[in-house]
Amino acid sequence: MDEQTRGFRSAIFGGFNREDVLHYIEETDTKYYTETAELRSQLTEAQSAMNELRTQNEALTAKNAELLERLGEMTLDTDKIRAQLDQIESGFSLQAIEIATGNTLATKSEISGRKRTTADVLCGVMAQAMVGDFMKQISTRMATKISTGQSVAVRFTIDPGSAINMDTEINNIMPLSDILVSWVKRHAKNGKYHTQGRTSTLLAFSDIFVDNSMEDGMQSDVNDFALALYQYLKGLNLSVSRTITGNSIDVIIY
Numbered sequence: 135m136d137e138q139t140r141g142f143r144s145a146i147f148g149g150f151n152r153e154d155v156l157h158y159i160e161e162t163d164t165k166y167y168t169e170t171a172e173l174r175s176q177l178t179e180a181q182s183a184m185n186e187l188r189t190q191n192e193a194l195t196a197k198n199a200e201l202l203e204r205l206g207e208m209t210l211d212t213d214k215i216r217a218q219l220d221q222i223e224s225g226f227s228l229q230a231i232e233i234a235t236g237n238t239l240a241t242k243s244e245i246s247g248r249k250r251t252t253a254d255v256l257c258g259v260m261a262q263a264m265v266g267d268f269m270k271q272i273s274t275r276m277a278t279k280i281s282t283g284q285s286v287a288v289r290f291t292i293d294p295g296s297a298i299n300m301d302t303e304i305n306n307i308m309p310l311s312d313i314l315v316s317w318v319k320r321h322a323k324n325g326k327y328h329t330q331g332r333t334s335t336l337l338a339f340s341d342i343f344v345d346n347s348m349e350d351g352m353q354s355d356v357n358d359f360a361l362a363l364y365q366y367l368k369g370l371n372l373s374v375s376r377t378i379t380g381n382s383i384d385v386i387i388y
Contacts, residue, residue: 286342286356287382288363290314292335296388299334304370310387311337317366318342321359356381 292299300311307313314337318327323343330338344359360376360383367374373388 284344284356285381286344286359288318288339288342288385289383290337290385290387293386293388294335298387300332300337301334304372313370317363321362356383359383 290300298304298310301309304310304313308316311332315329318339319325321344323345327342328340330340332338342359344356345354357378360378363383363385364374364376367385367387375386375388377384
């Protein structure tokens with residue numbers, strides 16, 4: 135090594151030895167190439183994975199298109215079968231009506247000498263049958279309601295500011311909840327009722343069957359039941375209010 139090179143390597147530039155600077159640059163280059171190689175490897179793996187996912191996506195897309203095509207074919211087949219069933223049921227219904235009504239449904243056709251059933255007559259017979267069935271159902275329900283009674287729900291709630299609760303004895307007789315249960319039992323038709331739940335501030339009944347028989351030409355209903363209950367509670371010197379919604383009665387005791 136000549137004197138010039140030796141002198142240059144031993145020279146100090148900016149406070150750093152040239153040899154140290156060259157060593158640092160060499161290490162940096164080595165680290166850069168190593169990290170670059172790792173990143174290229176990761177990039178290659180990512181591209182391979184992406185190509186694999188693309189292939190899978192194309193296969194799933196093709197499969198989805200096939201399934202959609204099969205679904206469309208099945209829908210068409212289902213519509214055809216449904217149409218055939220409707221046609222068969224329509225034929226059976228028409229045949230049943232013709233058999234049930236007999237020759238009274240037949241009129242002479244001006245085109246041929248055979249007797250045919252007209253649409254007007256069929257519609258009339260079907261309408262009469264439907265009306266008759268509807269009235270029969272109404273009669274059955276009315277008879278059931280008269281025999282079993284009308285179902286009513288009652289909910290007693292103690293107002294938050296009240297000085298009493300369901301455990302308070304009223305007029306030294308018995309607790310309020312027992313008084314209410316006793317009254318409901320006496321006034322429910324055939325004693326039929328169901329208790330939903332009870333707390334110190336709540337007592338709820340469901341399916342209280344109320345007698346709705348005719349009295350003096352007037353039919354009793356949920357309003358009559360609510361009025362009788364209101365008058366009874368007022369007779370116990372209780373301050374109450376009531377709300378009627380459909381067949382439900384909400385009573386608040388103050």
